[in-house]
Ligand SMILES: [Fe+2]
C-alpha cells in the first residue's frame with residue numbers, strides 16, 4: 377500500500393477515535409447534569425414537606441400540650457425562654473426592659489418549680505452516682521444562672537448589658553440542653569408515666585400560685601408587648 381494512503385487512513389482512524397471520545401465525554405456530562413437536575417428537583421419536591429414539618433414542630437414548641445406531664449411542662453418553659461434570651465442581647469430601650477422582665481419572670485419561676493418539685497423527686501428516685509451527679513450539676517447551674525441574671529438586671533450600659541445577656545443565654549442554653557438530652561430522658565426511665573403526670577400537675581399548680589402568666593395567654597401577651 378502506498379505510504380500516503382496509509383498515513384491518510386491512520387489520520388482518519390485517529391479522528392474517528394477522538395470524535396468517539398468527545399461524544400462519550402458529552403454523554404457523561406449530560407448524564408451528570410441530568411442526575412444533578414433530578415436530584416435538585418427531588419430535593420425541591422421534598423423541601424415544602426420538610427418546611428411544613430419544621431413549622432409544625434416549632435408551633436408545637438410554642439403551644440402548651442393538652443395533657444402535659446412534668447417534662448413537657450418544663451420543655452415548654454425552655455421553648456418560651458430561649459428565644460427571649462437570644463433576643464435580649466440584640467435589643468435596647470423600652471423593648472429590652474419588657475423582654476428582661478419576661479425573662480426574669482419565666483426563668484425565676486422555672487428554676488423555682490424545678491428546685492421545689494422536679495429536682496427533689498429526681499434526687500429521691502436516683503439509682504446511681506451518675507443520677508446524683510446530674511442532680512447536683514443541674515442545681516449548681518441554676519445558682520450560676522441566677523447570679524448571671526442578677527448581674528444582667530443591674531447593667532445599665534448597652535455594651536455591658538449585651539455582653540451579660542450573651543453570657544446568660546449561653547448558660548441557660550447549655551443547661552436546658554443537658555436537661556433535655558440527659559436528665560429528662562433519665563427521668564422517663566426512673567418514673568412511671570403516671571408519676572410524671574402527677575408531677576406535671578403539681579408544677580402547673582405551683583406556677584399558678586406563683587402568678588406566672590404561662591401557656592397560650594402568655595404567648596398572646598408577649599405578642600402585644602412587641
Ligand atoms: Fe433547670
Ligand SMILES: [Fe+2]
Nearest residue numbers: 450490552555
Ligand atoms: Fe429547665
